[in-house]
Each structure stands twice: as C-alpha cells, then as structure tokens.
Amino acid sequence: MNMKLSHDPAPIGVFDSGFGGLSVLREIRKTLPQYDYLFIGDNARAPYGVRSFQLVYDFTRQCVDYLFQQGCNLVILACNTASAKALRSIQQHDLPLIDPTRRVLGVIRPTVEKIGEITKTGNIGIFGTPGTIQSKSYDIEIAKMYPHFHVYGHPCPMWVPLVENRESEGPGADYFVKKDIDALLAQCSDIDTVILGCTHYPLLMNKIRQYMPQGINIIAQGEIVAESLEDYLRRHPEMEKKCSKGGSCTYCTTEEAEKFNTLASIFVNExxxxxxVTL
Structure with missing residues (x-):
C-alpha cells in the first residue's frame, strides 16, 4: 500500500457507505467551512446495513486506507453501520500498526454524549438500519455513559430505499414512517428522545415530525457530529495543524460518478x- 506518511496538512477525510454521510458532511462544512474535505462514498457496495460485521469492517478499512493514501490525517466515519461494526477494530488494532498519529472518529459516541443533556425520562428510542440495531452499539455506548437509561431500538429497512429513490415526501414514506414510529413507541410509552441512527434519516424529517407525538425530541446527527469535531480540533491542536485550510470539498465514489452526482446533490444542496475511484 502506498501510504503518504509526510503528515503535511491534508483534507479531513469523510467516509460513508453511500450517500447518507453527506448530510453529516454538509453540517460539518457549515460549522467548519475553513477546512478542506475529501469525501468517499462506497456506493458500489452499499448498503452496508445488511452486511456481516466482517464485510463491513473489510470495506470500511479499505476506504479508510484510501483516505490515508491521499494524505488525510483525520478521518470521520459518517456512517452508523461502519461506526458500529468497524470503528473499534480500526482504532484499537489497525491504527497502532498503520500510523498511531492518525485518527479515525465515528458518529455514535458524539450522538450518545448529547442525549444526556436532552432526555428527562432516560427512555431512549433508536431508529437505525438492521445492522446498526443488531450490533447494539448504541445500547452499549449508552450503558457506558448512562447506565440507568433504557434503550429501545427499532430497525427501519425501508427508510434508506425511500430516500435514495426520492420518495421521502411520497405516500410510501407516510406508510413506513408511521408504521415504524408506532412500532418503536409500542415498546415503551415513556420514550422522550429518539435518535435517528442513520445519516439518511434526516431527509425524512418532515414525515417523522408529522407522525412523532409532540414532546418527543428527535435527534439528527449532522449538527451534533459537527459540534463534536469542532470541539475535538480545539482540544487537539496538534491534529488541527494537520488539517489543511482551503475551504475546498472533493467527492469520490466507487460507483459510476454521474449516477452519484445526481443523488449526492440532494444531500448537500449544491x-x-x-x-x-477503484479501491
């Protein structure tokens, strides 16, 4: 592998299995517009949500390696499934061997940190892909930080296809969003905070708000991850110096570029x- 090890200032790498991470990237760029960003979407192999732990790890590691090859010193896994199934292995086992000065961060921990400020009842609902819910990654992180909280997860396998087929405002979205909200809330009538544990889901926010009872907090990850990254760079000036500042954003995809461009523009509003790229 041809890994750049110069540690010259380089873009912040942002990875997602598909398109959803672009909603996180959009919020990061709003909060931190001065930095350069390099996004890679592994669209050719998406969705990750139904893949095994091993495959998700293998695919994520390949994409992280690609971003490292481009010189990135800091990489954000803007994907809940990758954060759930691959982040810990990459942080604990791979980075010490590749380059212990580089960092890979995920989206689950910052989201979990935030809920402590929001919930009153300690009953937390999670919407996610089947892979994220099955991994129980949110349950584990919440139990570490808030052992007295109760977590209720519900998989939403139809939500990503609705978004990617531009049906997020259509009647099909009404049916599935209402059905899944009802199923989640049937587990506990005292849920007061619901995490949208997939970066596609904010594009369904209009429908989610329509069918979610008033008084329940809906947590989208983009702003939370952006605030967390800003705080991270403030606390780690040695890493902040390794992030180049030109205000640029470059997009790569493992899928055919023209196909990617059309849908990606919906997520980033430009x-x-x-x-x-081939991995």
Missing part, C-alpha cells in the same frame, strides 16, 4: 462533481 452541484456535485465526483471522481470514480
């Missing part, structure tokens, strides 16, 4: 011109 024209996208991606480059196809």
């Amino acid at each position: 024209k996208v011109e991606a480059t196809h």
Whole structure:
C-alpha cells in the first residue's frame, strides 16, 4: 500500500457507505467551512446495513486506507453501520500498526454524549438500519455513559430505499414512517428522545415530525457530529495543524460518478462533481 506518511496538512477525510454521510458532511462544512474535505462514498457496495460485521469492517478499512493514501490525517466515519461494526477494530488494532498519529472518529459516541443533556425520562428510542440495531452499539455506548437509561431500538429497512429513490415526501414514506414510529413507541410509552441512527434519516424529517407525538425530541446527527469535531480540533491542536485550510470539498465514489452526482446533490444542496475511484 502506498501510504503518504509526510503528515503535511491534508483534507479531513469523510467516509460513508453511500450517500447518507453527506448530510453529516454538509453540517460539518457549515460549522467548519475553513477546512478542506475529501469525501468517499462506497456506493458500489452499499448498503452496508445488511452486511456481516466482517464485510463491513473489510470495506470500511479499505476506504479508510484510501483516505490515508491521499494524505488525510483525520478521518470521520459518517456512517452508523461502519461506526458500529468497524470503528473499534480500526482504532484499537489497525491504527497502532498503520500510523498511531492518525485518527479515525465515528458518529455514535458524539450522538450518545448529547442525549444526556436532552432526555428527562432516560427512555431512549433508536431508529437505525438492521445492522446498526443488531450490533447494539448504541445500547452499549449508552450503558457506558448512562447506565440507568433504557434503550429501545427499532430497525427501519425501508427508510434508506425511500430516500435514495426520492420518495421521502411520497405516500410510501407516510406508510413506513408511521408504521415504524408506532412500532418503536409500542415498546415503551415513556420514550422522550429518539435518535435517528442513520445519516439518511434526516431527509425524512418532515414525515417523522408529522407522525412523532409532540414532546418527543428527535435527534439528527449532522449538527451534533459537527459540534463534536469542532470541539475535538480545539482540544487537539496538534491534529488541527494537520488539517489543511482551503475551504475546498472533493467527492469520490466507487460507483459510476454521474449516477452519484445526481443523488449526492440532494444531500448537500449544491452541484456535485465526483471522481470514480477503484479501491
């Protein structure tokens, strides 16, 4: 592997299995517009949500390696499934061997940290892909930080296809969003905070708000991850110096670029011109 090890200032790498992480990237760029960003979407192998732990780890590791090869010193896994199934192994086992000065961060921990400020009842609902819910990663992180909280997870396998097929405002979205909200709340009538544990789900926010009872807090991850990254860079000036500042954003995809560009523009609200890459 041709890994750049110069540690010259380089873009912040952002990875997602598909498109959803672009909603996180959009919020990060709003909060921290001065930095350069390099996004890679592994769209050719998406969705990750139904893949085994081993495959998700293998695919995520390949994408992280790619970003490291481009010189990135800091990589954000803007994907709940990858954060759930691959982050810990990469942080604990791979980084010490690759380069202990580089960092890979996920989206689950910052989200969990935030809920302590929000919930009154300590009953937390999680919407996620089947893979994220099955991994119980949110349950584990919440139990570590808030052992007295109760977590209720519900998988939403149809939500990502609704978004990616541009049906997020259509009647099909009404049916599935209402059905899944009802199923989650049937587990506990005292849930007061619901985490959207997939970065696609904010694009369904209009429907979610329509069917979610008033008084329940809905947590989308983009702003939380952006605030957490800002805080991280403030606390780690040695890493902040390794992040280049040109205000640019470059997009790469393992899928055909033209196909990626059309849908990606919906997530970032601007024209996208991606480059196809082979891992």
